[in-house]
Amino acid sequence: MKKHIYDLFSYDTHVSFEFFPPKTNQGRKQIYQSIAKLKSMNPDFFSVTYGAGGSTAETSLEIASALTNLAQVTCVAHITCVGMNQDQVKELLKGLEFHGIANVLALRGDPPKGETDFVKPENGFQYASELVRFIRQNSDMGILIAGYPEGHKENPDRDDDFKHLLEKIDAGANGIITQLCFDNAYLFELKDKLVNAGADLPMIAGIFPISNAVQIKRVVELSGATIPDDLMAGIEKFGDSPEDMEKFGTEYAVNQVKELLKGGITHFHFYTMNRHQQTRNVLYQLKRYFPRLNFW
Numbered sequence: 199m200k201k202h203i204y205d206l207f208s209y210d211t212h213v214s215f216e217f218f219p220p221k222t223n224q225g226r227k228q229i230y231q232s233i234a235k236l237k238s239m240n241p242d243f244f245s246v247t248y249g250a251g252g253s254t255a256e257t258s259l260e261i262a263s264a265l266t267n268l269a270q271v272t273c274v275a276h277i278t279c280v281g282m283n284q285d286q287v288k289e290l291l292k293g294l295e296f297h298g299i300a301n302v303l304a305l306r307g308d309p310p311k312g313e314t315d316f317v318k319p320e321n322g323f324q325y326a327s328e329l330v331r332f333i334r335q336n337s338d339m340g341i342l343i344a345g346y347p348e349g350h351k352e353n354p355d356r357d358d359d360f361k362h363l364l365e366k367i368d369a370g371a372n373g374i375i376t377q378l379c380f381d382n383a384y385l386f387e388l389k390d391k392l393v394n395a396g397a398d399l400p401m402i403a404g405i406f407p408i409s410n411a412v413q414i415k416r417v418v419e420l421s422g423a424t425i426p427d428d429l430m431a432g433i434e435k436f437g438d439s440p441e442d443m444e445k446f447g448t449e450y451a452v453n454q455v456k457e458l459l460k461g462g463i464t465h466f467h468f469y470t471m472n473r474h475q476q477t478r479n480v481l482y483q484l485k486r487y488f489p490r491l492n493f494w
């Protein structure tokens with residue numbers, strides 16, 4: 199197993215999977231089943247999200263540790279600036295290192311439930327770029343950052359948001375995972391901007407295979423992603439039939455990845471929602487492009 203994400207970026211293509219910490223025992227069972235299935239596909243890494251304000255700290259660590267030590271795959275732990283001062287971030291990094299976790303996705307984070315604005319903790323960090331710099335100075339972690347093809351929802355000025363993405367890169371990031379995006383034009387635009395700015399690091403495109411119409415409304419609310427007309431038409435047509443909706447969502451993701459590959463974007467991060475079958479189905483249809491993946 200390659201431990202650091204930057205050791206993996208020499209490959210032509212890349213596939214990674216994102217999980218979130220489960221809240222219930224049923225959810226726990228589901229995520230461990232999904233880890234077992236998706237691990238057998240030989241992806242490049244798995245990432246585990248970190249709930250607003252550290253609300254999932256324990257479960258996030260449990261899952262990240264299980265991925266690293268039981269499943270023995272490369273793991274990226276998401277960490278945020280919310281509610282943590284510099285000493286607490288150092289402690290968190292030490293804890294991750296203790297569990298053998300060698301990579302983080304460094305984020306500012308969203309405010310805890312019920313709060314609208316992010317508040318910088320005393321002796322903490324205001325922006326993800328500050329967190330990235332601190333991690334780079336205080337650890338040997340591989341560091342990923344978030345990028346927003348459509349701009350970040352709090353910043354109406356996309357050029358200004360891109361400037362701040364470059365600041366995170368300058369602070370020491372090894373790669374970018376993009377916000378989920380359904381419109382490839384935005385992903386190609388972000389990639390071009392990075393190339394033009396001389397930013398020589400991998401951009402991993404965030405792909406969300408849609409499986410139901412209710413979930414997509416919530417996802418759009420949280421991410422600010424736009425829904426292209428053809429996707430909206432499909433959601434309207436198939437939204438009432440879970441089976442047809444999932445089939446359509448799978449086809450949409452397959453076509454999206456195909457087009458990105460043709461245009462030179464070759465790194466992909468799948469938002470799995472802790473499920474395995476749909477992500478597997480998408481990649482199975484694309485298997486000739488990903489020779490390092492295995493299928494059950």
Ligand SMILES: Cc1cc2nc3c(=O)[nH]c(=O)nc-3n(C[C@H](O)[C@H](O)[C@H](O)COP(=O)(O)OP(=O)(O)OC[C@H]3O[C@@H](n4cnc5c(N)ncnc54)[C@H](O)[C@@H]3O)c2cc1C
Pocket residue numbers: 246247248249250251276277278303304305306307308324325326327344345350351352353358359362366375376377378404
């Ligand atoms: C792949 C991915 C995974 C995620 N995982 C999680 C997770 O596990 N847990 C979680 O809580 N959230 C997660 N998020 C959501 C993320 O935390 C939010 O989008 C958050 O609002 C911004 O985080 P950031 O790291 O992009 O922040 P930043 O890069 O700090 O940007 C935040 C805002 O500040 C602006 N900005 C940045 N620097 C400056 C500056 N110097 N001056 C003025 N303005 C500035 C930016 O334009 C932006 O509007 C994830 C997002 C993505 C894309």
